[in-house]
Amino acid sequence: MSFLIGLAAGAFGGLIGVGGGVVMIPLMVRGFKFSQHQGHGTSLTALVFTGLAGALTYGRKGAVDILAALLLAVSAMVTARFGALYAHALPEWRLKRAFGLFLIFIALLLLSKPYLPFLGQSVGSWGKNLVLLGVGMITGLFSGMMGIGGGSIMVVAMVLLVGFSQHTAQGSALLAMVPAGAVGAYTHWRLGNVVVRVLPGLIAGIILGTYGGSSLALHLSEPHLRLAFSGMLILLGLQDIRGAAQKRLALVEEAKAAKQIE
Numbered sequence: 001m002s003f004l005i006g007l008a009a010g011a012f013g014g015l016i017g018v019g020g021g022v023v024m025i026p027l028m029v030r031g032f033k034f035s036q037h038q039g040h041g042t043s044l045t046a047l048v049f050t051g052l053a054g055a056l057t058y059g060r061k062g063a064v065d066i067l068a069a070l071l072l073a074v075s076a077m078v079t080a081r082f083g084a085l086y087a088h089a090l091p092e093w094r095l096k097r098a099f100g101l102f103l104i105f106i107a108l109l110l111l112s113k114p115y116l117p118f119l120g121q122s123v124g125s126w127g128k129n130l131v132l133l134g135v136g137m138i139t140g141l142f143s144g145m146m147g148i149g150g151g152s153i154m155v156v157a158m159v160l161l162v163g164f165s166q167h168t169a170q171g172s173a174l175l176a177m178v179p180a181g182a183v184g185a186y187t188h189w190r191l192g193n194v195v196v197r198v199l200p201g202l203i204a205g206i207i208l209g210t211y212g213g214s215s216l217a218l219h220l221s222e223p224h225l226r227l228a229f230s231g232m233l234i235l236l237g238l239q240d241i242r243g244a245a246q247k248r249l250a251l252v253e254e255a256k257a258a259k260q261i262e
Helices: 002-014 022-030 036-061 066-089 092-111 125-146 151-162 164-192 196-217 222-261
Strands: none
Touching: 002 022, 002 036, 002 125, 002 196, 002 222, 022 036, 022 222, 036 066, 036 092, 066 125, 066 151, 066 164, 066 222, 092 151, 125 151, 125 164, 125 196, 151 164, 151 222, 164 196, 164 222
């Protein structure tokens, strides 16, 4: 089962240019009965391999900006640890709800790109570098906290704020998430949030799925790729918000039952 989850996450991650954690986390939580914290920590560990496999595939077609990936990765590595520590301290339902809201927000941002054409052209090269460093720091926090590679934030920022094409943004994001994800994954591992036994199957599936998804993405037009990216994020975000509400309700019912027993 871990291989199939990795295959699905890798295909989605390669196609959309993200780590695939938005697919992997809910599947592991539901399929393996992991806690939300375990899902985030295990996902982030496996997603290092999504970044490697995806970046190699995009790079072969010239759809990776090495400097942009480096700037994003360096700043993200600084903050990834703090995001992982914060996630560990959050109640599970709050983490799940934050994850869902986060996905919907970035999807709506990306869908607005045709109406915001000026953003990527409003700063010079040094300004773009500063934007990338700032985005990397924000990405590191969310990557460590949400258990994702951070590609979803990076892609949106590179498309809207820096003016990259969707393909180059996705390829660069996959490369950048490797070192940043590794820092967050190590912190989660030290906190006991990484389930090592499922990693071999996940990683094997991720490598195969990412190659297929990345290859398909390079044959899609930019508007279709952006629409697919946004639509899947909205759907997954709504599912997580619903799951968070159900988990919170269950906790309230448990508290009421405990009071009655007392």
